[in-house]
Amino acid sequence: MTEIAFLGLGAMGLPMARRLLDAGHRLTVWNRTAARAEPLAAAGARLARNPAQAVEGAEVVVTMLADPAAVEAVLRDAAPGLRPGTTVVDMSTIGPDAVRDLAGRLPAGVAFVDAPVMGSTPRAEAGELTIFAGGEVAPAVEPVLAALGTVVHCGPLGSGAALKLVNITAVITSVTAVAEALALAGALGVEREAAERSLAAGPLGAIVGRALDTYSAFGLGLAAKDLALALDAAKGLRVVAAAGEQLHAAAGERGAGADLSAVVTHLRGVTA
Missing domain, CATH: 1.10.1040.10 (N-(1-d-carboxylethyl)-l-norvaline Dehydrogenase; domain 2)
Structure with missing residues (x-):
């Protein structure tokens, strides 16, 4: 099973994170409003005080946030905990320009995949999302995405966001x-x-x-x-x-x- 950090537990992020936990992955979660993470903690997830702590030791870091500014801020805060070999998977809707900009700001050796989703909250709960993946999807990332829905491999970085x-x-x-x-x-x-x-x-x-x-x-x-x-x-x-x-x-x-x-x-x- 994969060591995952999940950052952002909004209307879509919360059921997506629960899917990963139910699939048996080791999950650490962070959300700006900490109370949103409590149901996941009760189900076995580890809670982090901040993004940097959340991503320590993670193979895959998933971000599910509102907009480009939110993703940029959270990844900036997470940067001290990111290590070479980690893959950041952004599943927010931020557009291809923001994807390429953020990928260029990551620490050396940290990969980036854009994988925004189509689907409602009920589909997130059922693991039936459509996932548009751009960039090189590492073997450790494949089962993470598969637990959330059907993956459409779109091409180079930014193509999923587009x-x-x-x-x-x-x-x-x-x-x-x-x-x-x-x-x-x-x-x-x-x-x-x-x-x-x-x-x-x-x-x-x-x-x-x-x-x-x-x-x-x-x-x-x-x-x-x-x-x-x-x-x-x-x-x-x-x-x-x-x-x-x-x-x-x-x-x-x-x-x-x-x-x-x-x-x-x-x-x-x-x-x-």
């Missing part, structure tokens, strides 16, 4: 478009259930399901951050920019932590 950004941008903008279609249905007097059924039966069925999902925990603030990364990477994405505006408006009303599906109820209220 493909994740393409996929998540498509999902977020599509969910926002469905939210607007449902708002239009309301404005036209179409019965809500009829509109939802007809859209779900068409080519957007999976997106409609995500738009109406009440179980996931992908915050509006994180979704807006992902679209901002896409806009930084490619200019002229007008649909993406418009979707970002809707997400910011929904977050202002519902809160940045509300799930992406809250854009549906937000737009329904705007057009009522």
